[in-house]
Amino acid sequence: MAQSGPPHFAPDSPQTRLGGRDAPFEILARVGRSLLETDDFEQQLALTLSLATEALQAGRGSVMVFDPELGELTIRCAHGLPPEAIDSRRRFGEGISGWVAANREPVLLHGGVLDERFEGADPTIGSSLSLPLAVGGTTLGVLNLVRRTDERFTEEDLSLASSLADLASVAIEKARLHTALRERESRVSDLLAAVIRAQEQERRRIAGDIHDGFLQDLSALFLRAEIAKSHVEAGRPEEAAEVLVALQEMVRAQMRGVRDFILQVRPPALDEVGVGPTLRMMVERIATENSIEATFEDRTGPGRLPRPLETIIYRTAQEALRNVVLHAHARQIWVDMSRGEREVTLSVRDDGRGMGSDASSGHERRNHYGIETMRERVELTGGRLHIGPWAGGGTEVVAVIPIDAVD
Ligand SMILES: Nc1ncnc2c1ncn2[C@@H]1O[C@H](COP(=O)(O)OP(=O)(O)O)[C@@H](O)[C@H]1O
Numbered sequence: 001m002a003q004s005g006p007p008h009f010a011p012d013s014p015q016t017r018l019g020g021r022d023a024p025f026e027i028l029a030r031v032g033r034s035l036l037e038t039d040d041f042e043q044q045l046a047l048t049l050s051l052a053t054e055a056l057q058a059g060r061g062s063v064m065v066f067d068p069e070l071g072e073l074t075i076r077c078a079h080g081l082p083p084e085a086i087d088s089r090r091r092f093g094e095g096i097s098g099w100v101a102a103n104r105e106p107v108l109l110h111g112g113v114l115d116e117r118f119e120g121a122d123p124t125i126g127s128s129l130s131l132p133l134a135v136g137g138t139t140l141g142v143l144n145l146v147r148r149t150d151e152r153f154t155e156e157d158l159s160l161a162s163s164l165a166d167l168a169s170v171a172i173e174k175a176r177l178h179t180a181l182r183e184r185e186s187r188v189s190d191l192l193a194a195v196i197r198a199q200e201q202e203r204r205r206i207a208g209d210i211h212d213g214f215l216q217d218l219s220a221l222f223l224r225a226e227i228a229k230s231h232v233e234a235g236r237p238e239e240a241a242e243v244l245v246a247l248q249e250m251v252r253a254q255m256r257g258v259r260d261f262i263l264q265v266r267p268p269a270l271d272e273v274g275v276g277p278t279l280r281m282m283v284e285r286i287a288t289e290n291s292i293e294a295t296f297e298d299r300t301g302p303g304r305l306p307r308p309l310e311t312i313i314y315r316t317a318q319e320a321l322r323n324v325v326l327h328a329h330a331r332q333i334w335v336d337m338s339r340g341e342r343e344v345t346l347s348v349r350d351d352g353r354g355m356g357s358d359a360s361s362g363h364e365r366r367n368h369y370g371i372e373t374m375r376e377r378v379e380l381t382g383g384r385l386h387i388g389p390w391a392g393g394g395t396e397v398v399a400v401i402p403i404d405a406v407d
């Protein structure tokens with residue numbers, strides 16, 4: 001089957017085969033109509049291949065899609081090829097398909113492929129047509145059609161297939177844009193839902209803190225005031241004054257508490273001096289209040305990070321540290337921030353008792369949203385959150401967040 005010498009390019013053939021008995025115009029009209037049937041990218045590729053193999057009576061065929069970022073063509077649908085052919089790749093510019101994609105010119109070949117342009121091509125190939133799928137200046141892929149050697153493609157076949165490929169290209173590009181738009185829309189609505197969820201969880205937590213903290217303390221204040229009142233009514237002004245002094249002290253403590261609470265909800269330092277110094281203050285405060293040894297290292301270098309990124313890092317550190325204080329029984333905490341070329345890494349490690357097996361099973365853990373919210377917030381940016389045991393004993397939380405994710 002293989003023959004030596006250069007490949008035959010479009011030999012003239014008296015037997016014109018145009019997809020059975022139909023004239024090219026009729027075939028193309030039918031192809032054009034069919035291509036309007038779907039706006040789904042994958043379906044459009046499959047449709048293109050089935051229309052082309054039928055119209056050109058090709059025993060084998062494939063549609064390859066070009067990925068400009070990888071510089072590769074990938075077989076996305078195939079006819080008459082072994083299943084493993086799907087997803088096989090070709091470098092742009094290499095082999096027949098690579099050449100066709102790079103030069104945006106069709107190629108008709110017969111017999112053994114010994115043409116030096118197509119190095120690496122299957123030498124047992126029969127008669128083949130490879131057509132660029134392209135719109136304007138954009139290469140979308142390649143349509144390959146193959147017949148047995150004794151049923152060679154003709155010049156007319158080439159011309160019909162080229163017109164078909166041009167029609168299909170427009171339809172494929174339209175479907176590609178349509179599908180990309182749909183994916184984008186669904187990503188945006190996922191994102192919106194996640195943002196709303198994270199916001200609601202944060203509000204729930206704040207509401208819980210106000211309930212457990214301030215509301216109970218206020219009831220205690222009210223009770224003291226009642227006692228003072230009854231002393232006054234009973235004509236015991238000295239006792240009343242004593243209670244009032246204690247009450248004043250309680251109010252003062254409350255005011256401090258409210259101030260701290262506001263700082264935690266949204267520390268002004270985060271806007272004023274950035275996440276590094278704000279985290280340092282937070283770590284120092286936690287260390288003093290809980291008698292834990294804590295070290296904080298900021299290796300992000302000079303200059304501020306994008307503001308939304310700073311907020312995400314701060315919130316992540318805040319929840320991780322809150323968990324250490326509430327659950328870990330740690331003696332030591334290490335907080336570290338570093339900056340790579342494309343991402344910022346935050347790690348919070350403790351030497352406490354570890355998470356145990358109960359922590360991750362979210363189903364039974366109603367009202368425990370800390371880790372979930374932390375993870376969601378980081379993953380929304382395209383980052384990763386790891387939480388688990390580490391070599392130093394205790395628990396580590398490591399968040400890796402792309403720098404350009406938010407701005
Ligand atoms: N640093 C830690 N050390 C030990 N246990 C932890 C730590 N962080 C989290 N946990 C465990 O994981 C659980 C879930 O944490 P989280 O989702 O923040 O909810 P919550 O803090 O409200 O309980 C905690 O209840 C705790 O059992």
Ligand SMILES: [Mg+2]
Binds near residue numbers: 319322323370371
């Ligand atoms: Mg928590």
